[in-house]
Amino acid sequence: MVVGAGQAGLSASFHLRRLGLDHVVLDADERPGGAWQHRWDSLTMADVHGVADLPDAPAPGGSAERANEVVPAWFARYEAEHALPVERPVRVDRVSSEGDLLVVHAGERRWTTRTLVNATGTWSRPFVPSYPGAGEFRGEQLHTHDYPGPEHLAGKRVLVVGGGASAVQFIGELAPRTDVLWVTRRPPVWRDHFDERLGRHAIELVQERVRAGLPPASVVSVTGLALRPQEQEAARLGAYDRRLPMFDRIEPDGVRWDHPAPGQPAFEPVDVILWATGFRPAVAHLAPLHLRSPRGGIALLQTGADVQTATVAERDPRVQLVGYGPSASTIGANRAGRAAALAVRRYVDSELRGAGDRALA
Structure with a gap:
């Protein structure tokens, strides 16, 4: 069973099918596309921070076309061409355990499965x-x-x-059109360059948190931020000169600081507050399985050298999490999808061998 048909779920389904493992993919959306179909219209393929290839399917390139149309259409073709067993719309409410099996509940419907690959993302x-x-x-x-x-x-x-990439992008397209203020809880970390070594180090830092049972942090919190050409006009206008410190409270017509920085007003009138404050993993349906550690996160086991292939829930090896923690990127989701499918095969094989040994006994 796979829950979620975004990049991670499609990758997992592809590899499960290639390994000859029968499964079904339950997706909450009415149409293919994962979270991409819900992105804002002004986000073009030239704006996105990179979409990795799916197994045996190169990703669409950068263009002026809307990402919320291009990527969903690509996902739809992929599902059809590889005959992936996606069933939608099915919103999973909870996953429970009955003996050796997991039970997936969606309203009045239920499925039993030996294993579960969770690919529900954060959107x-x-x-x-x-x-x-x-x-x-x-x-x-x-x-x-x-x-x-x-x-x-x-x-x-x-x-x-x-202080993340979305905030930087919003400011970039809003500042040339309207008056924009920027506040962050922590100082943004700007970078001049980014290479594979820095990327790998960033992912390893995220994995350290997950291994310790802490909630995963965003990769951008350790990679830093960079301005793209389309954001240079906003930089010229001073839109990235953030207000210090973070405001203390919100009032009917704006926000107020108890101790503003020298030379700054204590109150700023605003018409709109745009919270570019991120997302949390959508894993509430897994609560009955008690996968969380006392530190609030779901610890994952790393079985190989690549930290993005850490998918096995430490507290229940029947459950794989893809697109979570170190694999919460399009390329990480692909690697995790393959790793999860291999882990499912190992688990099923070990269960079948155990059943055979018990029968002989």
């Missing part, structure tokens, strides 16, 4: 931090998940909150 769990006064704000509060595009925000004073 369905946008994170918005709690701030005093947020409920009294009279303007709009939006999250990356709901970003409507620059046209909707033109002429409004927008406060962008968050």
Whole structure:
């Protein structure tokens, strides 16, 4: 059983089929495309930070076409060409354990399976931090998940909150059109270059957290940020000069600092707060399996040299997590999909051997 038909789920399904393992893929969306179909219209293929190839299928290249159309169409072709057994829309509510089997519940429906590959990503769990006064704000509060595009925000004073790649991109397309302020909880880390060695080190740092049973941090929190050519105009306008420090509370017409930086006002009026504050792993349906460590994360076992192939849940080897922690990228999802399929085969083979030994006994 695979839950989720984004990049990680499709990769896992491809490799399970190649290994001759019968399975079904349950996907919550009505159409192919994973989280890509929900991205904002102004995000083009030239804007995305890279889409890795699927097994036996090169990714679409950069272009001015909308990413929320190109990638879903690619996923749909991939499902059809490889006859992947995707069933949709099926929203999994919970996964429980009955003896040696896992039981997957979706409303009144249920499936039993020896193993589960969880590929539910993060898009369905946008994170918005709690701030005093947020409920009294009279303007709009939006999250990356709901970003409507620059046209909707033109002429409004927008406060962008968050220090990740999405915040940088939003500022890049908003600043030439409207008034933008930027605040982050931590100082953003800018980089001049990025190579494979730095990328591998960043992923290893994420894996250290997962191995320790901590919730995974985003890869960008250790890779740093860079401005692309399309963001240079916003930089020229000073949009990336963030306000210091983080505001203390939200008021009906803006945000307030108790101790503003020297020379800065204590209050900034804003029309829109855009929370570019990231996402959390969508794993609540796995709660009945008690996979979390006391430190809040799901520890994964690493069986090879590549940290992106750490997929086996330490507390239950029947469960694989792909697109989680060190494999939370398109290329990592591909590697994890293959690793998960191989781990499923090893587990099933060991169970069948054990059953045979018990029968002989």
